[in-house]
Amino acid sequence: MESDYEHPTAIDDLTPKMKLRGTVRRVALFGAFVDVGVGQDGLVHISEISSERINRVADVLSPGDEVTVWVKAVDVERGRISLTMIEPPERTMQDLRPGMMLTGTVTKLMPYGAFVDIGVGRDGLVHISEMSTDYVKHPSEVVGEGEEVMVRVVNVNRRKGQIQLSMKDLPADEIEDEEEEEALSTAMELALKEALARKKSKSQERQKKRGSRPAHDELDEIFSRTLKLQRD
Incomplete structure (x- = not known):
């Protein structure tokens, strides 16, 4: 879209x-x-x-061609502008931090692990030992090429351009499961409490008609035992 393009007028405007x-x-x-x-x-x-290999610039570009480019770097003092015709990723290696949870796509399987594209222009490696808490003989037992996976950033070596990832210990899933379990338990406890309250109310009405006091202690004991069994 035309609106996506910037229109700088000086080298100082470039970013x-x-x-x-x-x-x-x-x-x-x-x-x-x-x-x-x-x-x-x-x-x-x-x-x-x-992104594909080019042997000769003249094979793909000629003077006068209109092209779309992105700014890679600018050296204002030396008057140098570095451009690229490859659309840059939204996220870069500089943005990565250990512990970050990301969604990626498996691009290649090797005997020692799987390479995953996480959108930073360089694939990260999930070592075979980081693919599961169970023993894995080959990465193909867990994932396949083209498969979308959730990964956690373990380490980033920007100097070497290496990204270590893991598919183990994904806290987001555990937290979600715990929240669902807690919500279910709370809902069941409330329903049980309401049912016992109604039973207690009816018992009180019957006792009033008979002119005697309801067995409060007995009902409270039943309620406590039932909740304890539910939590266990």
Whole structure:
């Protein structure tokens, strides 16, 4: 959509991930120079033209081509603009923190684990020992390629570009189960309490008609024993 594009007029206006419309000015062996309307052409390196391998820039781009680019980095002092034609992910490795719960897609299975795309531009690894609390002989016993899974971030090594993930100890599921169990238990206790209260009320009415006091202690004991059995 046209409304998605930014329209900066100076290099100072550029920020990472900004979406721009540009015109290819010239191509080189290592990439293409693109005019994005700020008075300084930006460079799209050959590795940033497509997610697929490209052997020659001239095979896919020519001077005068209108292209969509995103800002990767800006060096205002040196007048350098780094661009990409690969749409950047919403989340990056810099955003990852140990303990984060994420949804990802299994992209590849190996004997030692599964690689999962969590939307940061680099797949994370769920080691086979982190796939289940039970023994797993091969990752295919637990997941398949293309399957959506819930994972927890264990560790992030930004220098090496490595992301360690786990499919074990997912607290969100445990909390949800505990809340459902607690809600069910509370509802049953309230229903039982109301039923016993009605029974007690009817008993009191009958006792009044007979002119004697109701057996309060006996009813209270029944109520307490029943609740104790329900909790156990």
